[in-house]
Amino acid sequence: MEILSQKTGSERGPFFEKPGVAPPCWNCASNNVKMYNCVSCTSIQQFLHDTDYFTIFNIGYTLHIDPENLEKKYYELSRRFHPDYYQNRSKAEQEISLENTAFLNKAYQTLSDPFKRCAYLVQLIEGDKNLPTEVPAALFEEIFEIQETLETLRDTDESDEAARSALKTVLQNASEHMLQFESEEKAQLDHLFTKWDALETGRKERDFSDAQKKLLVQMKQILSHAGYIDRILQDINAVL
Amino acid sequence: MAYSDKVIDHYNNPRNMGSLDKKDKKVGTGVVGAPECGDVMKLQLKISGGVIEDARFKTFGCGSAIASSSLATEWVKGKTLDEAFQIKNTEIVNELNLPPVKIHCSVLAEDAIKAAISDYKKKNETE
Ligand code: FES
Numbered sequence: 534m535e536i537l538s539q540k541t542g543s544e545r546g547p548f549f550e551k552p553g554v555a556p557p558c559w560n561c562a563s564n565n566v567k568m569y570n571c572v573s574c575t576s577i578q579q580f581l582h583d584t585d586y587f588t589i590f591n592i593g594y595t596l597h598i599d600p601e602n603l604e605k606k607y608y609e610l611s612r613r614f615h616p617d618y619y620q621n622r623s624k625a626e627q628e629i630s631l632e633n634t635a636f637l638n639k640a641y642q643t644l645s646d647p648f649k650r651c652a653y654l655v656q657l658i659e660g661d662k663n664l665p666t667e668v669p670a671a672l673f674e675e676i677f678e679i680q681e682t683l684e685t686l687r688d689t690d691e692s693d694e695a696a697r698s699a700l701k702t703v704l705q706n707a708s709e710h711m712l713q714f715e716s717e718e719k720a721q722l723d724h725l726f727t728k729w730d731a732l733e734t735g736r737k738e739r740d741f742s743d744a745q746k747k748l749l750v751q752m753k754q755i756l757s758h759a760g761y762i763d764r765i766l767q768d769i770n771a772v773l
Numbered sequence: 774m775a776y777s778d779k780v781i782d783h784y785n786n787p788r789n790m791g792s793l794d795k796k797d798k799k800v801g802t803g804v805v806g807a808p809e810c811g812d813v814m815k816l817q818l819k820i821s822g823g824v825i826e827d828a829r830f831k832t833f834g835c836g837s838a839i840a841s842s843s844l845a846t847e848w849v850k851g852k853t854l855d856e857a858f859q860i861k862n863t864e865i866v867n868e869l870n871l872p873p874v875k876i877h878c879s880v881l882a883e884d885a886i887k888a889a890i891s892d893y894k895k896k897n898e899t900e
Contacts, residue, residue, distance in 0.1 A: 666805055761806060
């Protein structure tokens with residue numbers, strides 16, 4: 534069956550294909566397809582090939598998302614696609630319900646987290662995450678310093694309790710400083726979200742203005758730091 | 774995922790690990806990172822008469838990134854800046870037999886060489 538061979542989940546794309554009009558029902562070929570169900574034969578419909586996470590929640594391409602609203606819509610859609618309801622339907626319908634559910638869960642997880650949400654938007658628009666590889670010198674220096682402290686700790690004999698606990702204190706402080714930096718970055722990102730949303734007109738096409746594309750560049754800068762911060766915090770936590 | 778013998782060799786016996794004096798005019802320093810995995814790499818070159826006479830690296834990252842940077846320091850020694858600038862990550866991939874998921878680790882090494890060279894040039898153009 535053609536429709537089932539479509540890519541699922543995060544492999545969907547490429548994104549700048551024209552946002553699609555619902556194709557005829559895969560089961561009975563009727564054109565009367567409403568919100569994921571065929572009106573004529575009631576079959577469940579698969580998410581469109583070019584559907585993105587923002588579209589399925591019908592929230593436009595806005596970056597500030599009301600978590601309660603998102604959750605509410607998530608539950609509505611989950612119920613609609615829930616595999617339990619399709620137990621007595623055809624195999625094809627069961628598969629679509631599973632695929633849609635998986636896609637929906639991924640969408641909800643991604644949009645719930647501001648960093649992931651923003652990275653996803655970048656990927657939607659640019660086709661790739663394209664994160665810059667330069668990192669501000671100060672952040673880099675700090676990371677190297679922490680890594681070197683971690684190395685010293687690994688090389689310090691288990692029995693040398695005094696030296697070890699001194700190193701751990703250094704690491705503890707470093708981790709607090711990183712967390713602080715992370716929350717500053719979050720605040721900056723939040724500020725950019727506000728600017729972005731002010732420029733969002735609620736249209737459905739994915740054509741964004743130059744002003745918005747400039748904001749994306751700044752967002753990517755911040756996103757590119759997140760990987761290093763996560764990583765160093767993990768490395769510190771592993772020894773503390 | 775199994776590492777190739779060459780990667781393991783560089784990992785266990787890294788060549789030229791360490792640092793050079795960052796403030797030395799003859800030293801160019803390149804620091805780069807991979808935002809996806811958070812790995813970071815520092816590569817330093819000591820240049821004399823347009824030829825790289827020494828190189829050092831320090832990498833906090835996966836085995837492939839360590840091996841790539843270790844190999845890169847071996848390769849650049851004795852090369853002119855232009856020659857070193859030509860080193861491609863694909864050559865590193867071939868030499869170390871890196872699988873596709875580890876290609877970005879070799880890119881890190883290529884970028885680090887380029888960053889170190891441009892740091893050196895920047896430092897010395899102001900005269
Ligand atoms: S996994 Fe990131 S540099 Fe190798």
